[in-house]
Amino acid sequence: MPDARYRNSWFVIAVLFAICAAGFSAPAESATPAESATTAAQAAIAACPETDSGLKLPAGFCATIFADGIGHARHLVVAANGVVYVNTWSGRYYGNDTPHAGGFLVALQDTTGAGKANINDRFGETVQSGGAGGTGIGLYKGGLFAEINDKIVRYTLSAGSIVPHGPAVPVVTGLPLGGDHPMRPFAIDRDGSLYVDLATATNACQVQNRTTHSPGIDPCTELNTRGGIWRYDATKSNQVFSPAERFATGIRNAEGFAIDAADHIFVTQHGRDQLHANWPERYKPEEEATQPAEELLLLKQGGDYGWPECYYDAIQRKLVLAPEYGGDGGKKLGPCADKSAPIASFPAHWAPNAMALYDKSQFPAHYRHGVFIAFHGSWDRAPYAQGGYNIVFQALAGDHASGQCEVFADGFAGAAESPDQAAHRPSGVAVGPDGALYVSDDVRGRIYRIVYRGAAGADGAAATTPCPSAAAPAGKVSVDEAKPPEGTHPDAGNADATASLPVPEGATKEMVALGDRIYHGQVGGAACTGCHGANATGTTLGPDLTGTHWLWGDGSYAAIEKIISAGVPQPKQYRSPMPPMGGAQLSSDQVSAVAAYIWALSHRAPAASRTSGAAN
Ligand code: HEC
Numbered sequence: 001m002p003d004a005r006y007r008n009s010w011f012v013i014a015v016l017f018a019i020c021a022a023g024f025s026a027p028a029e030s031a032t033p034a035e036s037a038t039t040a041a042q043a044a045i046a047a048c049p050e051t052d053s054g055l056k057l058p059a060g061f062c063a064t065i066f067a068d069g070i071g072h073a074r075h076l077v078v079a080a081n082g083v084v085y086v087n088t089w090s091g092r093y094y095g096n097d098t099p100h101a102g103g104f105l106v107a108l109q110d111t112t113g114a115g116k117a118n119i120n121d122r123f124g125e126t127v128q129s130g131g132a133g134g135t136g137i138g139l140y141k142g143g144l145f146a147e148i149n150d151k152i153v154r155y156t157l158s159a160g161s162i163v164p165h166g167p168a169v170p171v172v173t174g175l176p177l178g179g180d181h182p183m184r185p186f187a188i189d190r191d192g193s194l195y196v197d198l199a200t201a202t203n204a205c206q207v208q209n210r211t212t213h214s215p216g217i218d219p220c221t222e223l224n225t226r227g228g229i230w231r232y233d234a235t236k237s238n239q240v241f242s243p244a245e246r247f248a249t250g251i252r253n254a255e256g257f258a259i260d261a262a263d264h265i266f267v268t269q270h271g272r273d274q275l276h277a278n279w280p281e282r283y284k285p286e287e288e289a290t291q292p293a294e295e296l297l298l299l300k301q302g303g304d305y306g307w308p309e310c311y312y313d314a315i316q317r318k319l320v321l322a323p324e325y326g327g328d329g330g331k332k333l334g335p336c337a338d339k340s341a342p343i344a345s346f347p348a349h350w351a352p353n354a355m356a357l358y359d360k361s362q363f364p365a366h367y368r369h370g371v372f373i374a375f376h377g378s379w380d381r382a383p384y385a386q387g388g389y390n391i392v393f394q395a396l397a398g399d400h401a402s403g404q405c406e407v408f409a410d411g412f413a414g415a416a417e418s419p420d421q422a423a424h425r426p427s428g429v430a431v432g433p434d435g436a437l438y439v440s441d442d443v444r445g446r447i448y449r450i451v452y453r454g455a456a457g458a459d460g461a462a463a464t465t466p467c468p469s470a471a472a473p474a475g476k477v478s479v480d481e482a483k484p485p486e487g488t489h490p491d492a493g494n495a496d497a498t499a500s501l502p503v504p505e506g507a508t509k510e511m512v513a514l515g516d517r518i519y520h521g522q523v524g525g526a527a528c529t530g531c532h533g534a535n536a537t538g539t540t541l542g543p544d545l546t547g548t549h550w551l552w553g554d555g556s557y558a559a560i561e562k563i564i565s566a567g568v569p570q571p572k573q574y575r576s577p578m579p580p581m582g583g584a585q586l587s588s589d590q591v592s593a594v595a596a597y598i599w600a601l602s603h604r605a606p607a608a609s610r611t612s613g614a615a616n
Pocket of ligand 1: 210519526527528529530531532541542543544545549550551552553560563564568570571572573574575576577578579581582583594595598
């Protein structure tokens with residue numbers, strides 16, 4: 001994936017392009033047809049009414065900030081009258097971040113045509129009524145469907161108001177929650193079948209989740225209630241979850257759905273994490289970042305897509321046996337030869353959180369047979385550069401993919417692509433009735449509206465950016481990831497970078513410096529940054545380690561050392577456990593060093609304020 005450092009230069013290049021196109025374009029009569037097409041597209045960039053979205057888009061596309069600061073915005077849908085409905089989650093679903101005042105559901109409307117919502121109404125459950133929010137949202141026959149806690153509910157929308165006034169009727173209740181993937185996104189087909197993603201509680205169905213050398217439970221009983229798609233009826237009420245309604249299995253986390261006119265159901269699939277961290281003898285450090293691929297599946301009733309025994313090898317392009325079930329690093333296939341492989345794959349850990357079929361005609365012809373996928377962005381590629389944080393277009397042909405995917409929109413994260421530093425992370429994507437594309441962000445609650453303003457009749461194929469290959473190497477160890485907490489020091493990871501930190505009694509400056517390198521994954525293979533953030537100020541997967549408040553122990557050097565060795569099998573506030581030593585095999589000297597580093601961080605200047613954002 002492109003390095004985050006180029007992000008600003010893209011923006012500069014786009015602006016320069018626009019200026020050049022406006023000021024120095026060749027006279028039309030001397031231009032070849034290809035040149036005039038390019039000039040027209042460049043002029044269209046210059047004509048974008050707003051340039052503050054920060055997004056990098058293909059020539060001819062413009063984005064506006066449709067809404068901002070609406071809470072941790074997850075999936076969204078657009079009604080036939082153009083009203084955008086968004087589900088949000090906070091509190092316990094989002095690293096205990098403070099929920100937005102008002103209900104978790106948001107209705108946004110632009111009545112002036114400016115590409116910005118001037119009406120912003122909240123409704124639905126609140127924290128006071130026991131809500132924590134949700135991801136899934138949908139529309140079907142005058143009903144607005146939303147996931148809230150363990151339920152999917154239906155509101156009746158009536159003319160004259162953009163928010164429903166009647167009560168929410170439960171459609172399905174008792175959906176299993178908790179664990180690694182508490183979100184319950186869904187899709188409704190034209191016959192009213194409601195397909196719900198019940199993603200897994202664990203990474204790979206291990207006896208001890210995310211723990212080095214912990215074997216897979218065999219058979220994986222979690223599959224009875226999770227790790228698949230369940231089917232309900234959107235027109236019925238008070239259906240109660242049970243294992244019996246399972247529609248397809250072996251899907252770790254299918255957050256994005258798209259159903260085409262021929263009733264093909266496509267779902268995205270998040271590949272498992274921690275191949276190297278948990279199985280260091282079988283996977284090289286860079287394979288933590290490059291394996292396995294993310295997937296696009298064609299959903300079939302009774303289908304088995306392989307989790308947890310199998311994962312999709314990004315380079316060999318096939319399902320191979322997972323180490324928890326006797327896999328040997330990618331050669332043995334075992335039962336995986338008989339499982340359903342994806343129809344397309346994407347770079348590892350990019351986190352495909354949502355998907356929308358493009359079935360309108362505003363965008364150029366190139367986009368009319370395919371899906372837009374919102375990639376939330378990775379946490380598990382450290383110490384290599386993270387990836388994703390973009391909107392990708394994947395062309396389809398009938399029931400299969402057509403060609404390689406393209407990066408359609410980028411620049412959401414801003415200067416740094418990491419869960420704790422990204423300014424915005426794509427989380428939902430939807431198409432409006434006029435063919436505009438809407439993207440939600442669950443860090444700062446921004447909604448983007450992307451429209452085509454380029455030449456009419458342009459095919460659009462010329463202006464595309466291919467996705468990086470899923471087989472691409474991990475690249476260089478990322479300097480950004482290795483930044484010390486100050487975030488500015490150029491010599492991250494060496495003794496100089498930690499020279500100003502205090503040293504606990506019983507440790508040395510060298511240990512603190514080594515601890516910095518271990519923390520950032522440069523030594524020992526631990527993924528501390530993945531859950532606690534590059535600055536250790538916390539993400540939705542793990543707490544802030546830089547403050548004076550401790551969930552475990554008294555914050556002494558010895559207590560920190562103890563918690564790092566033992567891990568946290570049952571977190572007090574976070575939804576999934578911390579494996580011993582962060583899931584890696586650290587020597588006792590390495591544990592002491594990383595503990596000295598954490599102690600040092602928590603005994604320096606006042607802690608920076610915490611930002612969240614790693615959850616998928
Ligand atoms: C998979 C996510 C994950 C990884 C990887 C991880 N942690 Fe944690 N960590 C957590 C969670 C969750 C907690 C407990 C929070 C709770 O109790 O609610 C925690 C707790 C801690 C605590 C105690 C914090 C307190 O408030 O008492 C320390 C110290 C810590 N982790 C350090 C580390 C270090 C160092 C690494 C890398 C070697 C690491 N962690 C890797 C998720 C993780």
